[in-house]
Amino acid sequence: MLEVRIRRKAYVSASGARLEVLSDIAFTLADGDVAAFVGPSGCGKTTMLRILAGLDHGFEGTINGAAPGRIGMVFQEPRLLPWRTAEANVRLAAPGASENKLTELFSILELAPHRSHYPGELSLGLARRVALARAFAVDPALLILDEPFVSLDQALAARLRAELATLVDRRRVTTILVTHDVEDAVWLADRVFLLAGHPARISAELTVPGRRGERTAAEIAATRQKIAALAAPCAATAP
Amino acid sequence: MLRLLSLALFFGIWSIGSSLAGAQMLPSPGAVLTSIFTEAQSGTLFVALGATLVRVVLSFSLAMVAGTALGLLMGRVKWADAVGDPWLVVVLNLPALVIIVLAYVWGGLTEAAAIAAVAINKLPNTIVTVREGARSLDPTLDEMARVFAMPRGVVFRDVILPQLNPYLAAAARSGLSLVWKIVLVAELLGRPNGVGFEIGTAFQLFDVARILAYALVFVAVMLLIETALVQPLERRASRWRVRVA
Numbered sequence: 324m325l326e327v328r329i330r331r332k333a334y335v336s337a338s339g340a341r342l343e344v345l346s347d348i349a350f351t352l353a354d355g356d357v358a359a360f361v362g363p364s365g366c367g368k369t370t371m372l373r374i375l376a377g378l379d380h381g382f383e384g385t386i387n388g389a390a391p392g393r394i395g396m397v398f399q400e401p402r403l404l405p406w407r408t409a410e411a412n413v414r415l416a417a418p419g420a421s422e423n424k425l426t427e428l429f430s431i432l433e434l435a436p437h438r439s440h441y442p443g444e445l446s447l448g449l450a451r452r453v454a455l456a457r458a459f460a461v462d463p464a465l466l467i468l469d470e471p472f473v474s475l476d477q478a479l480a481a482r483l484r485a486e487l488a489t490l491v492d493r494r495r496v497t498t499i500l501v502t503h504d505v506e507d508a509v510w511l512a513d514r515v516f517l518l519a520g521h522p523a524r525i526s527a528e529l530t531v532p533g534r535r536g537e538r539t540a541a542e543i544a545a546t547r548q549k550i551a552a553l554a555a556p557c558a559a560t561a562p
Numbered sequence: 563m564l565r566l567l568s569l570a571l572f573f574g575i576w577s578i579g580s581s582l583a584g585a586q587m588l589p590s591p592g593a594v595l596t597s598i599f600t601e602a603q604s605g606t607l608f609v610a611l612g613a614t615l616v617r618v619v620l621s622f623s624l625a626m627v628a629g630t631a632l633g634l635l636m637g638r639v640k641w642a643d644a645v646g647d648p649w650l651v652v653v654l655n656l657p658a659l660v661i662i663v664l665a666y667v668w669g670g671l672t673e674a675a676a677i678a679a680v681a682i683n684k685l686p687n688t689i690v691t692v693r694e695g696a697r698s699l700d701p702t703l704d705e706m707a708r709v710f711a712m713p714r715g716v717v718f719r720d721v722i723l724p725q726l727n728p729y730l731a732a733a734a735r736s737g738l739s740l741v742w743k744i745v746l747v748a749e750l751l752g753r754p755n756g757v758g759f760e761i762g763t764a765f766q767l768f769d770v771a772r773i774l775a776y777a778l779v780f781v782a783v784m785l786l787i788e789t790a791l792v793q794p795l796e797r798r799a800s801r802w803r804v805r806v807a
Contacts, residue, residue: 404720405802416712
């Protein structure tokens with residue numbers, strides 16, 4: 324179970340001004356839940372993920388259940404080591420992963436022919452998949468995804484979404500997905516949290532009906548509409 | 563091809579210069595070659611080369627290892643940089659000769675003093691270069707390593723070192739040539755063997771052919787090290803870069 328209580332997170336800007344980014348973000352996820360946080364860019368979503376991942380300790384509040392070493396993270400950019408092959412990148416993050424598991428991961432993500440390629444030889448879509456493979460290879464208790472499909476074309480994003488759904492269901496891993504793209508939320512998430520305001524807080528929460536991967540077009544459309552109705556601009560009051 | 567022509571031109575000018583200036587001031591390439599052979603036959607050439615090479619390798623390794631550690635520290639830790647920077651400026655601007663003489667005065671005319679003096683001469687240069695590299699380390703990869711809880715050793719070997727590679731290569735390149743020049747001075751001043759010592763003896767006898775013989779052979783050895791060791795290592799380290807086919 325993951326329990327998140329972020330009372331407040333503020334930055335001190337270069338000019339000395341205090342800028343509050345997050346306020347009263349509180350939610351609890353059961354094991355295996357997939358939660359999507361939707362909100363426009365500049366909303367503090369990445370800040371929240373950095374706190375969950377243990378990269379930022381300068382906040383008021385508590386996080387329970389995000390043990391270090393059991394976190395798999397997919398950053399907005401792939402963040403692969405350019406001087407190591409795709410396979411070595413995965414192995415370095417997950418030294419305990421068995422050969423079978425890696426082979427399975429690479430085949431689900433259709434990376435098998437690219438194992439020995441260096442990141443510089445991969446397209447962005449392939450590099451993203453290697454980053455996904457790396458996050459899953461550590462057998463995470465918590466999977467954190469920061470806009471994993473941003474700047475990919477629609478068709479590829481849809482395929483990667485399907486691959487991600489397969490992996491999440493197979494491993495029953497608690498997943499937090501941050502996105503500004505409603506599609507990611509309606510296809511992948513069990514629960515959707517809308518972030519809005521300045522500082523950002525959770526403005527609305529809804530449960531997505533239907534099993535992931537078996538959702539009908541009508542269900543998807545209904546969820547999409549519900550989110551659109553609830554969504555409010557968040558950076559409108561930004562200075 | 564052009565390189566070979568250029569080299570031939572060099573020897574041509576040398577020959578002409580030799581016939582103009584006289585064999586006493588500038589011996590012909592042939593005379594230098596003969597000198598190399600006599601020195602090689604008597605064995606002194608190899609003894610001197612070996613002694614100098616050992617000193618070069620030891621002081622170079624010492625300067626690289628210590629310089630990398632200090633450079634990393636100063637590039638990553640603010641207060642270490644503040645503390646170390648004035649020292650660095652002092653050592654950076656201290657003439658090589660002063661360091662060598664002081665090392666001999668304080669440490670005696672010993673092997674350790676000679677090697678330490680040369681290493682200290684090279685050290686600030688390595689620190690400055692590696693510090694620059696440490697400052698430009700990618701913080702996003704650092705975060706990635708932290709999230710995935712990579713052990714320190716792995717972070718150093720697979721995340722930090724490859725980023726420092728171009729800086730280390732630059733430090734090694736400039737370092738190798740700097741070190742062997744300084745080793746010769748240290749040998750001239752206080753060692754009973756080595757290329758520097760032999761050149762010192764030849765200088766006292768005004769034997770220009772022998773001076774050139776030792777200089778040429780040592781340059782050749784360093785060139786060999788550069789092409790046979792440094793360049794292949796560099797190629798290996800950068801094999802991940804996408805080559806333009």
